[in-house]
Amino acid sequence: MAPPVVTVLLPARNAEATVARAVESLLEGTLSDLRVLAVDDGSTDGTRGVLQGLAARDARVEVLDGGGQGLVAALQLALRHATSPYVARMDADDEALPRRLEASIQALEADSHLAGVGTRIELFREDRPVSPSLQAYADWLNRLTTVEALVRERFIESPLCHPSVCLRREVLLATGGWEHGDFPEDYALWMKLLHAGYGLRNLPEVLLRWRDSSGRLTRTDPRYDVKRFTWVKARYLACGPLAGGRPCTVWGAGPSGLALTRFLREEGATVERLVDVHPRKVGTRIHDIPVVSPEVLGPPGQGLLVVCVGVRWAREEIRADLTARGWVEGVDYLCAA
Incomplete structure (x- = not known):
């Protein structure tokens, strides 16, 4: 069987309440030729059962055991299992809009200089208004729709929303992909790709609903502290x-x-x-x-x-x-x- 055009890497830990919608939003999209590699990274709730139920209903979903080793290890595990020319990211609490994968693949196939693309994002949360600082970040990121704009702004903040990206698998393999360390793995990857001479940009469409929550890694994990961004x-x-x-x-x-x-x-x-x-x-x-x-x-x-x-x-x-x-x-x- 030929590999799908894109493989989505979706790590999940204790995401029982949201992961089904995240996966379903991908499966319901306008691009059907995909594979979702969902990595259960040591969940202690019902996440594994939800993922196994999704896999039983749709052969495009496969569940991997991440063993609780963390986000980077889960991404590396899924990347080793991917065979498609393109690799996309997704978080277990976000929602992809229908054209997300189709538009991303179209952009990459139209410009061989691009290593990857992100998309414009829409923030949401159910319990209270979105954080004003996170909204300001999203407004800034949503303006980076050209390679030139993203390069100009690359030292300000992380110029791509990690769960919105779609990347060339061969570029990830050639550059080593995500790396372990005391630093934000996504920002370090964007900087590494730009330093290597590849292009990156965000698509001008809003194609990902990005959840703002109190438990976000960017708020709870010291690797995402502002000083670690500054070090990168x-x-x-x-x-x-x-x-x-x-x-x-x-x-x-x-x-x-x-x-x-x-x-x-x-x-x-x-x-x-x-x-x-x-x-x-x-x-x-x-x-x-x-x-x-x-x-x-x-x-x-x-x-x-x-x-x-x-x-x-x-x-x-x-x-x-x-x-x-x-x-x-x-x-x-x-x-x-």
């Missing part, structure tokens, strides 16, 4: 835009900027200056790095300016200021918060 940013800044000893200036002497500065120096990068607007900081030295005001930045030079200011609205003000001075984003400066 520093790692790929150091081996990418700052490779070859290119020095940098970090705009932001607050917690975000100082955390990035520390990680950059640990990665061997040279941070020559910190920029800040606070009068008590300007003219001082922090970690033996001089703090200067934006007015003394001057024209762009050989170094890279990394804007790392934690206040969201400040990013656009800084961009406008730098553009007015002749700085070019992606060449002279990058935003990293």
